[in-house]
Amino acid sequence: MTTSLQNVALELKAVHKSFGRTPIINGVDLAIAQGERHAIIGPNGAGKSTLFNLISGRFHATSGQILLKGEDVTVLEPQDINRRGLSRSFQITNIFPRLSVYENLRCAVLWSLGYRYSFWHRVAKLETVRARAEEIMRKIGLEKRRDRAAGVLSYAEQRALEIGITIAGGADVILLDEPTAGMSHSETADAVALIRSVSEGKTLVMVEHDMGVVFGLADRISVLVYGKVLALGTPQEIRGNSAVQEAYLGTETA
């Protein structure tokens, strides 16, 4: 039924993943349309992060198929998937701690602007790189931290940088893994505004525990339980789904 969507950005077909004899993902079918904001929710250990790792190439599926804009990326390496326009963030902040904020973003834009492994360009002279890195820096609100080492930023700033690195390469499919984890209320509000602005016109898939964020941002929600999609629908449909209530939401909203 989901395959009837027009312009599918990301499609998972019967994806399985086991670690040794432990199955983590038990046949996930999912199709996410271009421009959709999609949230994946589910209890701890449901396999949300594993699913992200499979889509982004960090792990490879035991069986099944993953299609990015129609192209099979199931067995590709992370960098090859990234070059095809999919970029992800990490639940545990994953930045370049000894590089400055600006350098973090610059490293994240170099490949997409075609500079690859060049050792014959002077990076300071690359205007397009500078402009793009500075644009992202403004977007994530870290201009004032430009030359600070990323490792000494505050937690919320590092989370913003994490998103900045993710979007810097201009990918049109963006995966955010718990972007607001560990944030205060006001920080979460800022993060939601940031996510909304950076995902404008792009396909967004996110794993998130904060239901306020999920219901505020997502066009559609998948509920993952024990490595399977238990339910899929609009926020209203998910809210009204009794199976979901029982398996997941019930325990949190009770």
Added chain:
Amino acid sequence: MSGVLFRRLLIWGLTAAVMILVPLLFKQSFALSMLSQMGIAIIFALSYNMLLGQTGMLSFGHAVYYGLGAFVCAHTLNAIGAGKLALPVMLLPLVGGVAGLAFGIVFGYVTTKRSGTPFAMISLGIAEMVAACALMFPGFFGGEGGIATNRQVGQAWHGLSFGPQIQVYYLIAGWCFLCMIVMFAFTQTPLGRMANAVRDNPERVKFVGYNATRVRYLVFCIASFFAGIAGGLGTINYEIVTAENVGVIASGNVLIMSFVGGVGHFFGPVIGAMLVSFLQSALSSYTQAWLLYFGLFFVVMILFAPGGIASLIMLHLPAARNGLLPRLIPSYLISGAALAVVLGGFITLVEMTYHLEMGEELGKSFKLFGLIVDVTAVTPWLVAAVVFVAGLGVFAATVKVVRRSWDGINVELQTRGAS
């Protein structure tokens, strides 16, 4: 931006001036050969730091590329001498570089397949393998004796025969300066910047489109190229290449140079290469126990200044900019005096022990700090031990004095930064 450019031009200009003028100040042949050794070591250490400091690859086998470059150059030089090849000696280091690069392309492919500890282990394995080959293939490596050569070959070009050491020094200095500039420029390229990213977080690099293994491999090849250039200069300077040049000890040596100088800053290995070359030449002519002092120096550096001398210098920069450095001088003088006493006691004890053990060859009494020391008497032992222990106590107290004056400076810097 132009401020940065101006400062860089100034630093490079000063470096060039020092390299040109320093042989005019130190004319002794001992000094000249030490300076030549330093120039070679600088290139070698900087190339090593491309791996360690810039890309986070701890290699135990970097001398492989220096040594193989040197061997290829020795054979090339002999071929020139035999009239089989026409190549100016001046360009020989380039041959070494290409040889280093070629071996880097082959061995580096295997080595950089892994990172972290496996990388270090593979690099060690390859170093052992090449060292073993050096004894198995005497045709290329010359067996125990190595390959001897003569740098005075071909036509002297505008009077440059490279017979006199001063000409060799300027050849080394020229190549050293050129290599320093090119290696610095490398750090400012996309690959150079991504090398830092790989060092910081190889996992994340993959998710911004880069293949971390490829970045490591390319940097490894380029570092091998510069190591080969250093090796070629070594061939010209020493006119002999032996199996020791590819050995693990030589690889450990360049690691020590880079670490002592500081792997976190571009100029760190330059300082380390100069200091270690100096210590090796100077200490070894004073005492046979020099390796012990050298090892101890390395351990103390790693323990108390893991960022090397470069990080110590950078630590003082903010204070220097604000003119606060003079405030540190009194405490440094006191502490330095105490340290000198500790070292005096320590060196006396070490030398006495050494003479006691090696008395047959060295004699039971010797001259130290202008005094005749008899190791069979009790008094010298007692005096040295008391000086050492008391010195340690005083030194520990002076460390607090240094810390207090630093505290004062930090407060001052903060208030100035705030205003």
